[in-house]
Amino acid sequence: MFRAVGRYFRAIGYLITGRIDQARQTLSANPNVMRATYDQILRDKTARIHQYKDAVAGMISQEEKKKAQVKSLTEEVKKLESLKAGSAAMARKLVAKHNGDIEAVKRDSEYTRCQTAFRDFSTTLAEKEHRIADLEGDLETLAKSIGSHKIQIQGLLRELDKIREEKHDAVADVISAREEQQIADMVAGISADRTSQELAELRDLRRQMKAKARVSRELSGLDTKRDEDEFLVYATENVMTDEFDALIGLTKDDDKRLGESDEPTRIPEK
Numbered sequence: 598m599f600r601a602v603g604r605y606f607r608a609i610g611y612l613i614t615g616r617i618d619q620a621r622q623t624l625s626a627n628p629n630v631m632r633a634t635y636d637q638i639l640r641d642k643t644a645r646i647h648q649y650k651d652a653v654a655g656m657i658s659q660e661e662k663k664k665a666q667v668k669s670l671t672e673e674v675k676k677l678e679s680l681k682a683g684s685a686a687m688a689r690k691l692v693a694k695h696n697g698d699i700e701a702v703k704r705d706s707e708y709t710r711c712q713t714a715f716r717d718f719s720t721t722l723a724e725k726e727h728r729i730a731d732l733e734g735d736l737e738t739l740a741k742s743i744g745s746h747k748i749q750i751q752g753l754l755r756e757l758d759k760i761r762e763e764k765h766d767a768v769a770d771v772i773s774a775r776e777e778q779q780i781a782d783m784v785a786g787i788s789a790d791r792t793s794q795e796l797a798e799l800r801d802l803r804r805q806m807k808a809k810a811r812v813s814r815e816l817s818g819l820d821t822k823r824d825e826d827e828f829l830v831y832a833t834e835n836v837m838t839d840e841f842d843a844l845i846g847l848t849k850d851d852d853k854r855l856g857e858s859d860e861p862t863r864i865p866e867k
Contacts, residue, residue, distance in 0.1 A: 628768050628775075635764035639757065646753050653746045660739045667732045674725045681718040684711045 688702075688711040695701035702708050 628772050631771055632764065632768050635760065635767070639760060639764070642753070642757055642760070646750065646757065649746070649750055649753070653743060653750065656739060656743050656746070660736060660743065663732050663736050663739070667729055667736070670725050670729045670732070674722060674729070677718050677722040677725065681715055681722060684715040684718060687711045688715070 688708060691702050691705055691708050691711070695705065
């Protein structure tokens with residue numbers, strides 16, 4: 598029993614879900630809704646691209662900082678190399694001062710100072726060079742990563758342009774498809790479109806007005822008057838034609854009127 602109840606509620610849920618999906622699809626097919634949906638998609642994608650750009654800009658900022666550090670460390674290395682060479686030069690002077698006496702040189706306090714400075718400079722120099730090597734490795738990795746992200750951003754921007762073009766094409770296609778469907782449905786007699794109904798009402802009204810005008814015209818005698826006018830015009834034209842034909846001798850014998858002479862009418866000479 599519980600399983601049957603569970604299946605019943607699931608079926609109701611499926612029915613509601615199906616109707617909601619159908620309503621959503623119908624609403625989404627509306628050109629205005631489709632246009633607004635595309636606009637929202639474009640805004641969302643544009644916002645994500647801006648975030649992406651900000652992240653890449655942060656990477657470029659880190660790259661610039663590391664480049665500045667490498668430059669500063671390189672200058673320090675040059676200075677340390679000079680100091681290291683200077684301490685060695687002072688020690689050589691001590692050797693010359695004591696005529697190469699090793700014991701005398703080592704007992705001299707200047708020797709110890711030069712030796713300590715040389716050792717400190719060498720240690721610091723090694724640390725700086727190691728740091729420069731690390732930074733250069735980071736810069737190489739950053740340069741590759743930034744270049745890859747720039748290409749990715751360019752691709753996203755191109756996709757954004759395509760979506761803008763697709764928006765207009767999609768809306769136009771939907772409008773065209775709806776018009777074609779309405780026309781086809783109207784021809785098939787299954788259209789429920791209000792526009793088609795209004796068009797049919799206007800056509801019926803036009804036929805009714807023309808019929809009413811015809812009835813009113815017949816009842817008022819306008820058609821009879823128009824027929825009489827046509828007959829009079831026709832009769833007048835025929836009489837004038839007969840008179841002209843008789844005047845120039847083209848009237849046939851059986852069409853001659855009573856009292857007319859058998860001889861053709863002579864045209865008076867001047």
